[in-house]
Amino acid sequence: MSDMPRKAVSRTARLAALPLSFAGRATIGLGKRLGGRPADVVAAELQQQTAEQLFSTLGRLKGGAMKFGQAMSVFESALPEEVAGPYRAALTKLQDSAPAMPVKTVHTVLTEQLGPDWRENFREFEDTPAAAASIGQVHRAVWHDGRAVAVKIQYPGAGDALLSDLSQLARLAKVLGPLIPGMDIKPLIAELRERVSEELDYELEAKAQAAHAEEFAADADIAVPGVVSQTGTVLVTEWMDGTPLSQVIAGGSQAERDRAGQLLSRFLFAGPSRTGLLHADPHPGNFRLLKTDGPVESWRLGVLDFGTVDRLPGGLPAPIGVSLRLALAGDAGAVYRMLRQEGFVRPTITLDPDAVLDYLRPIIEPTRVEEFTFSREWMRSQAARIADPRSPAYELGKQLNLPPSYLLIHRVTLSTIGVLCQLGATVRLHEELTEWLPGFAKG
Template sequence: MTELPRKAAARTARLAALPLGYAGRQALGLGKRLGGRSAESVANELQQRTAEQLFRTLGELKGGAMKFGQALSVLESALPEDLAAPYREHLTALQDSAPPMPTSTVREQLATHLGADWKDRLVWLDGAPTAAASIGQVHRGRWDDGSGAGERDVAVKVQYPGAGEALMSDLRQISRLARGVAPVFPGLDIKPLVAELQARAADELDYSLEAEAQAAYAEAFADHPQICVPDVVAVGEQVLVTEWMDSPYSLAHLIREGTREERDHYGEIFVRFLFEGPRRTGMLHADPHPGNFRVLPAPDGGLGRLGVLDFGAVARLEGGGMPPATGRLMRIALDNDDQSLVAGLRAEGFIKDRIEVDPQQVMTYLAPFVEPAAQERFTFTREWMREQFERVNDPRSEAFTLAMKLNLPTSYLLIHRTWIGAIGLLSQLDATAPFREILEESLPGFAD
């Protein structure tokens, strides 16, 4: 068996162990209940142990397993605190790191995808990666394009050999094993999340598409006082070279240790980027996990700009920006016009013909999106996020029943998941931001 198939088989075996481990813990839990333990305490212990196994496994794997883990990690703020605390370390590790590939493999990839003369341009390369994630890793280097302008520092993003095959194989396996993952996030439907990751996988593996998106963002934000996007220097099929960005840490660090001033400052910039990006580029950066957003302190050491990385997951929006209906519907909801809101949702395809809904229940269901815009400054917290998550995903609630009646049009799928992920990140960050003001400036239809 060659190296790649052997590694793929090992990944599959470890992923397959997740539901087996859950089944074993269920049997053990039954024995404890028969022994007198309360059902609630046994259930909490079961969920905790399942989560520890899940995130430990995902954190040690690449490919689709790592990508899936990163997608889940932004929802950490929705978990009950007594369940989230014991394995938060595994979750945050998924947001910033992964095991590196050997230096020899990196050099083989550079020769294959930048050409045999790659050393003439990439005159120095740090052997140790500065970052590693689901399908590739990043090295610092120095680039000389031969123009006489001299050398400049660059970031060299190198895709893992066989990443495409591993990514799709892992996602197929995770989709089949959704039952073993479900206990960690009760009420969250895992299969649609995996299906969306599968649909986007081809784009994320194509570094030329990523280079195109990043170059457009870099140009659009070139003179922005708060947001920095590194420009593209060179690109090959599985290698992407961009300008180097000096940053001591990402938003994941601020989630753990940030001051109130830092959380609010960089949280506000993140929201501005989320909505200004589509307006300036016609695209939505659709991977809002903290590791993609870097803190760039001011020259005097004070609060500075926010750097943005990783444009592999980008929604190319119809009409060249966010749908104007999004802003109009949010404004209608803020005005508490439930009848017009339902009519507008029907017109956009969120409510199918012949489906009857209670307009006031619709208003309640949309609270996670509308509440932050209902006041001048809104504070996103884990507690608020958990309340929204539990309310919408409790099978006994009216919101859960309503959710079964709603339809999410295809054109809104990635927008919806990005917003949910962004709200999760802001809740982890515990940030206060002028959400309404930003929508008035950048969301089409909101201020009309």
């Protein structure tokens, strides 16, 4: 058996073992409770053990399982605290870490893609990776013209690994679903599968990054590294230092959190408006806070990894801004008609427009006020309201539909809100919507 099939079998075996382990722990937990141990103590122990195994398994995989873990990590703030505690550290590790390729493999890929004299492209090349992710790893180097660069190298067999892991995870959706209350795991996994071919195409990524780098080249708030070279499965871009958003979340000052949150919100809405592209992988590992000796207001947000984008030539769809403006004005009938027109309410379903507006009001509260402080507590309250079967919002939410054309926009927006809640940032969101979201401002 070759190395690749053997590794694929090993990955599948580790993933397949997860539901059996979960079930086994539940049985053991029941036995402990019957033996007189407090239920809350047993539950906490099980949660800790489950978190450690689940994310240890995901963390060892370079394919779709880790991609899934990264996508889920931004929703950590929606988990109840008693559940979030054990998962938080393991989830955030997935945002910018993965097992490294052997040096020999790295050199082989570079030889295949850049030629036997590949070292002539660089003054220096560090064999130890500076970062690793789901389909590739990044090495720091110095380009032949003296520029510090990031060399992104795709794992051999990354495509097969992604598809294999995601297929296996799709079969485990029922087991993984309870990790995020109110979230349907299956569409997330299906969407990740559909995006595999795009993310593996470094030529597409280079074009998307180059478009952003050109647009934001002179921007005072957003910075995107330029593309230096791209060949096959090797992408070379300018190096970007800075403080990863994961570090700001873990221990940043409130000023750092607020600045990062404001700029993240700005990029979410300004990006599509200015480039026609939506950066669709908004986990904290893809952002840097670029500090200077000047005031916090002069710090910029560095944006990395354009492997997944949504192409929106006209920017974000105007119906989003129009319906949001109408909802803030309390025009339930107009909001309902627009939601039906866009496919959020199926033709075969009739809902009470006032009930729909009541469902939306808490969610859109951050857009109503001049500034809003995002928090884990707020995120949890929204998740609990929508996921609690006893809540009117739960029944109404089940009847709403998410049109395919809005699927990625919805996930990116929700993911960004998740990061804002992890940051605990106070953000002037209304200001960004007025500036960048089509249809939000009258006129």
